[in-house]
Amino acid sequence: MSADLALIWPELILTIGGLITLLLGTFAGDRQVGLYQLAAMLTLGAAAFAVVALFGVEASVFSGTLAVDGFGGFAKLLIYAASFVCILIAPRFFTGGMRAEYPVLILFAALGMGIMASARDLMTLYIGLELNSLAAYVLASFMRTDERSSEAGLKYFVLGALASGMLLYGISLIYGFSGTTDFAAIALRMGGEMNIGLVFGIVFMLAGLGFKISAVPFHMWTPDVYEGAPTPVTTFFASAPKVAAMALMTRVVVDAMGPAIGAWQQIVIFLALASIILGAVGAIGQKNIKRLLAYSSINNVGFILIGLAAGTQAGVEAVLTYLLVYVVTTIGSFLVVLQLRDAAGNQVESIPALAGLSQRRPGLAAALSVFLLSLAGIPPLFGFWPKYLVFEAAVNANLVPLAVAGIVASVIGAFYYIAVIKTMYFDDASDVEVTGGGSAVEGAIVTASALWLSVVGYLFIPVLAVASASAAAVLF
Amino acid sequence: MGILSLMLAIPAVAAVACLFAGDRNARLIALAATLADFALGCVLWAQFDIGGAQWQFVERADLFGRFQWALGIDGMALMLIMLSVFLMPLCILASWDAIKSRVGLYMAMFLIMEVVMIGVFMAQDLLLFYIFFEAGLIPMYFIIGIWGGANRKYAAFKFFLYTLLGSVLMLIAMIAMIAEAGTTDIPTLLNYDFPVEMQTWLWLAFFASLAVKMPMWPVHTWLPDAHVQAPTAGSMILAGVLLKLGAYGFIRFMMPMFPDASAQLMWIVFALSMIAVVYTSLVALAQNDMKKLIAYSSVAHMAIVTAGLFAFNQQGIEGALIIMLSHGVVSAALFFCVGVIYDRLHTREIDRYGGLAVNMPAYALFFMLFTMASIGLPGTSGFVGEFLSLAGIYEASSWVAFVCTTGIILGAAYMLYLYRRVVFGELTKDDVKAMPDLNPREWAIMAPLAAAVLWMGVYPESFLAPMRGDVTTVVARLAPAKPAGDAQLAAGKPKPAGDAHGSAHHAGGVQ
Numbered sequence: 001m002s003a004d005l006a007l008i009w010p011e012l013i014l015t016i017g018g019l020i021t022l023l024l025g026t027f028a029g030d031r032q033v034g035l036y037q038l039a040a041m042l043t044l045g046a047a048a049f050a051v052v053a054l055f056g057v058e059a060s061v062f063s064g065t066l067a068v069d070g071f072g073g074f075a076k077l078l079i080y081a082a083s084f085v086c087i088l089i090a091p092r093f094f095t096g097g098m099r100a101e102y103p104v105l106i107l108f109a110a111l112g113m114g115i116m117a118s119a120r121d122l123m124t125l126y127i128g129l130e131l132n133s134l135a136a137y138v139l140a141s142f143m144r145t146d147e148r149s150s151e152a153g154l155k156y157f158v159l160g161a162l163a164s165g166m167l168l169y170g171i172s173l174i175y176g177f178s179g180t181t182d183f184a185a186i187a188l189r190m191g192g193e194m195n196i197g198l199v200f201g202i203v204f205m206l207a208g209l210g211f212k213i214s215a216v217p218f219h220m221w222t223p224d225v226y227e228g229a230p231t232p233v234t235t236f237f238a239s240a241p242k243v244a245a246m247a248l249m250t251r252v253v254v255d256a257m258g259p260a261i262g263a264w265q266q267i268v269i270f271l272a273l274a275s276i277i278l279g280a281v282g283a284i285g286q287k288n289i290k291r292l293l294a295y296s297s298i299n300n301v302g303f304i305l306i307g308l309a310a311g312t313q314a315g316v317e318a319v320l321t322y323l324l325v326y327v328v329t330t331i332g333s334f335l336v337v338l339q340l341r342d343a344a345g346n347q348v349e350s351i352p353a354l355a356g357l358s359q360r361r362p363g364l365a366a367a368l369s370v371f372l373l374s375l376a377g378i379p380p381l382f383g384f385w386p387k388y389l390v391f392e393a394a395v396n397a398n399l400v401p402l403a404v405a406g407i408v409a410s411v412i413g414a415f416y417y418i419a420v421i422k423t424m425y426f427d428d429a430s431d432v433e434v435t436g437g438g439s440a441v442e443g444a445i446v447t448a449s450a451l452w453l454s455v456v457g458y459l460f461i462p463v464l465a466v467a468s469a470s471a472a473a474v475l476f
Numbered sequence: 477m478g479i480l481s482l483m484l485a486i487p488a489v490a491a492v493a494c495l496f497a498g499d500r501n502a503r504l505i506a507l508a509a510t511l512a513d514f515a516l517g518c519v520l521w522a523q524f525d526i527g528g529a530q531w532q533f534v535e536r537a538d539l540f541g542r543f544q545w546a547l548g549i550d551g552m553a554l555m556l557i558m559l560s561v562f563l564m565p566l567c568i569l570a571s572w573d574a575i576k577s578r579v580g581l582y583m584a585m586f587l588i589m590e591v592v593m594i595g596v597f598m599a600q601d602l603l604l605f606y607i608f609f610e611a612g613l614i615p616m617y618f619i620i621g622i623w624g625g626a627n628r629k630y631a632a633f634k635f636f637l638y639t640l641l642g643s644v645l646m647l648i649a650m651i652a653m654i655a656e657a658g659t660t661d662i663p664t665l666l667n668y669d670f671p672v673e674m675q676t677w678l679w680l681a682f683f684a685s686l687a688v689k690m691p692m693w694p695v696h697t698w699l700p701d702a703h704v705q706a707p708t709a710g711s712m713i714l715a716g717v718l719l720k721l722g723a724y725g726f727i728r729f730m731m732p733m734f735p736d737a738s739a740q741l742m743w744i745v746f747a748l749s750m751i752a753v754v755y756t757s758l759v760a761l762a763q764n765d766m767k768k769l770i771a772y773s774s775v776a777h778m779a780i781v782t783a784g785l786f787a788f789n790q791q792g793i794e795g796a797l798i799i800m801l802s803h804g805v806v807s808a809a810l811f812f813c814v815g816v817i818y819d820r821l822h823t824r825e826i827d828r829y830g831g832l833a834v835n836m837p838a839y840a841l842f843f844m845l846f847t848m849a850s851i852g853l854p855g856t857s858g859f860v861g862e863f864l865s866l867a868g869i870y871e872a873s874s875w876v877a878f879v880c881t882t883g884i885i886l887g888a889a890y891m892l893y894l895y896r897r898v899v900f901g902e903l904t905k906d907d908v909k910a911m912p913d914l915n916p917r918e919w920a921i922m923a924p925l926a927a928a929v930l931w932m933g934v935y936p937e938s939f940l941a942p943m944r945g946d947v948t949t950v951v952a953r954l955a956p957a958k959p960a961g962d963a964q965l966a967a968g969k970p971k972p973a974g975d976a977h978g979s980a981h982h983a984g985g986v987q
Binding site: 083361373378379382384388389392395396400403404407408410411414415419420422425426457459461462465 | 539542543578603607608610611613614617618621622624628629631633636637640641644647648651652654655693793
């Protein structure tokens, strides 16, 4: 038992740190933003350090319910980094003063996501997922006096609860027909003869997980929640939970359902193509940049699923690389959105108001262009590389039609990305005077991520390849 | 750092500098950087060992793990790089006064364009090639969209999406090639024998991409829009170099890598080329917009290039390559000619001009030279290329040669008709009368272009010599798959005149 505890330091640190932050907030009051923000960031830093310290350990703890391995470590580092940034950028947005609940909720969500990424048992899977989701529902409606935010919270909760129900139903079917909740044992059972109950279980589980990664046709909540939630929260939703849910899904399909590839592969292929196409087509008419980025995340999830559909180690490596690049791009683009304010200091979210941004704020417009073109996967921007990897994995897994369909649909996606760039660069300046800069830290993050996503990122390919390969190898 | 990397680094660094420099400095930086690249290009040409190793100035650095920073050139790449670095300073000069807003960004985009273009010709790694090949979309999108004409946004979108849609299929084909051959190294892939059935698919995927870039009928429709809306220098570089990327892809990848598929499917290329030559020439004849006319003529010229390449013989391919170089210079010059009068009267409508020979004699002279080069008058660059490629095409198929030659006649028709309406005639319109002749800056652009056209026309050997070895290599690679032509080349024995005529006719009918 104590040996097991020594292996879950990241989770322990997050739990204790989250509680300390909560106490700090309660006793010092909401005014002491710096104090509890620092506590939360230190907690995340320490947890990330613990993940790094556990590097190379491969074990399963608590009677095989939780895995401690490179795959989970890779995902956790990404999750913690994204959560860190979301706490860092929040105080400037919540001008009325940030409440201490915000960092606490993020910490607990991060804890839940860490468990999702390491779960190797249906029960831990569900606990991690719910811990994350409950924190997320509250975060979505964090600005409780704001109508849009409350609406977003409610929608997220209702649809999320539905998704959890479906997931739970799937879990119960799989448990009922395999007699176990352990991934490895389920895989053994799936290696044998399949029956209709297991197939239904797979379908319902993937549907429930599809909600969490907002894959079409379970994506309906995404644009509304992204638009309604406060921008730092949207940044969070678009980055960390996507990593966690994707990691969880990968582990479930490869570890638990691996032998039944025939049963889940076609579902994943359908989710992938539907997400790519609907994410692209749905984005075309959007006038709100946050909604547009929501559709863009649906679109990108589709590409990630292509890597997963391959079901090979190269496919999982591609998924992990994609997640990393996607998180950097998403955080960068939301940071840019966060900086768009009109003269009165209100957030500017409408795309037509961005007209002429290239002349008012050239740096910001250039950074957003880099992020958007990178999301579209146009070389030489680094967003091309993960797209290349997922397509390569698909082609090598004999899924050439999937790769062709996906890549052709990516052209539709390019349309709305370059339409935003058109607004910023080609259109005459709008009436809305976009002013207001960010803090130096925000500027530095935007600059660094834009530079990394321009050609510089290619120099990191060898490092990324080693990291993702060692993480993915765990599952095979 | 080797000379090739240096040629890529100079414009890249200058592009960043331009973004932060003022208008005036940005122009100077851009000019200096492009001239430096031109100088390096000349060094490259001077040091190129004709008849030496196929790949020279090779550089390799294992920077990216999965693929390499591998550069190297052969004679064909050398000539196309020379074309790019030669046109770039002229483009910068052409936009010296015409571009007044956001000069720094403009110059930066052109410099990035230069990096991308010469990078395409230098790349020795399949993925590196693809990255350069695609990267050109971004600067061109900005150049058309920001500094273009009235309908620039539509044209920029059309350009971007059309060419992107084409290229993505090529990427899938490349992934399949890499998986099959296990390498991204282009020289290795050039000698790899892909299974015949696979070749067909790969060929079709590459063709989908390169036919759009080329552009071939019927996927050429982005070109007139892009040309008409782009600023003068944008059209120059688009017609001058970007259109050559498609043909370069044909000769560098499709023909040597998929020789069997090329032979099987050459009828597609021939059919599309024949339609393009006649159809686009007729369309050009009906245009009232000068830039559109030249844009359609580009499609027709490129169709002769594709037909020449797929003739699979030395003359055809050499001729196609010379047309590429010649068209690069001539079409850039013609677009500049349009730009010169557009800057003065702000219209591209042919009917608004007339009688320019009276008040702009120097302009009329240069315009005449480039018109003649476009038609293919002996003594100009156009003749050499068209003669060689048509000779090659004739060897492969007399019918294709027959149709393509019609295109040349039609070409003469629309170019002379354009010239007559713009330059000759009565000088009646007052605003046209007020147009001054070429200024020194315009002279400085016209003169090198004219010199290049004449040099290529009078002594094409300078340009052919570096490429000959590479063409021979390609022809040798194609030889096993080459179908028999219908020409009677072995006609060494003199025959009675009537008899010879009859047999030639018969062979043509069978084809």
